[in-house]
Amino acid sequence: MRIGVLALQGAFREHRRVLEKLGAETVEVRRPIDLEGLDGLVIPGGESTTIRLLMGEFGLTAPLRDRIAQGLPVLGTCAGMIVLAKRVEGETLPGLDALDVEVRRNAFGRQVDSFETDLDVPAVGQRPFHAVFIRAPLVESVGPDVEVLARLDDDTIVGVRQGPVVGIAFHPELTEDSRIHQYFLDLVARLVAAPEPLSTARQ
Numbered sequence: 001m002r003i004g005v006l007a008l009q010g011a012f013r014e015h016r017r018v019l020e021k022l023g024a025e026t027v028e029v030r031r032p033i034d035l036e037g038l039d040g041l042v043i044p045g046g047e048s049t050t051i052r053l054l055m056g057e058f059g060l061t062a063p064l065r066d067r068i069a070q071g072l073p074v075l076g077t078c079a080g081m082i083v084l085a086k087r088v089e090g091e092t093l094p095g096l097d098a099l100d101v102e103v104r105r106n107a108f109g110r111q112v113d114s115f116e117t118d119l120d121v122p123a124v125g126q127r128p129f130h131a132v133f134i135r136a137p138l139v140e141s142v143g144p145d146v147e148v149l150a151r152l153d154d155d156t157i158v159g160v161r162q163g164p165v166v167g168i169a170f171h172p173e174l175t176e177d178s179r180i181h182q183y184f185l186d187l188v189a190r191l192v193a194a195p196e197p198l199s200t201a202r203q
Contacts, residue, residue: 001025001192002024002025002038002040003027003038003185003188004028004034005044006029006041006055008051009051010046011045011077012042017173018172019042019181024185030060032058032060039188039191040072040073040074040185041067041072041073042074042080043077044077044078045079045173047079048091049091055083056093061094068098071163071164073166073184073191074098075181077167077169077172078136078137078171080168081099083096085097085167086099086101087101087102088105098165099146099160100144100145101142105137106135114136117130117131118131119131119150119159120151122149124182125179129172129177131172131175133158133171136170138158139169142160146160147161149168164187166183166187168180
C-alpha cells in the first residue's frame, strides 16, 4: 500500500513513522507528480493557512481536488482537517472542499491552551484514544453525509468521515496509539480491493 504524506509544512515525518511501522510504503508529496500511484494521502497538522498557500504555490490544489473527487482516500489531522473542510471561519485561501463541514480554527485557544484527553472513538475500538490537541480546530456543523467519529465530553465534534475522507482535530501521530492510522489504512485497503463508493452513516 502506497500512502502519500503532504510534506509542505507540519508534522509529516511523524505520520510517515507511524504509517511505515504499520507496513505502508510512504511518499513525501510536494509536487503534482508525487501524487502518481498513491493509494491514499495524509495531510498533517501544522499551520493551515501556510499549507493552503504552499499548495497553491506548488500547483497542488487543483490536482489534489481532482484526485479526491476521483475517490482518493485522505486523512487530515488538525490543520489537515481544516484544509479539507468546505467552510472555515475566517479563511480566504482556497482549500480542498472535500468534507461537508464547517470548522473553526484555533478553537481551544493558543499554544499554551493545548491539552490531552481520552476520547471515545468507537470506529477504532472500545478502548479510549488518548488525544493530543495543539491549537486545535473543532467542527461546528456537519452535512447530512458526514459521519461523526469522535466528540469531546461537551459534545464538541473532533472527528468526522465522509466516504473515503477522514478529518481529525487532534494529533494521533504524537502518541504510540496507531489505531487512527490503522483505521485509515483499513479504509484504503477496502477501496483498493473494491473501488466503489463507501457508504457513510448519517447523523
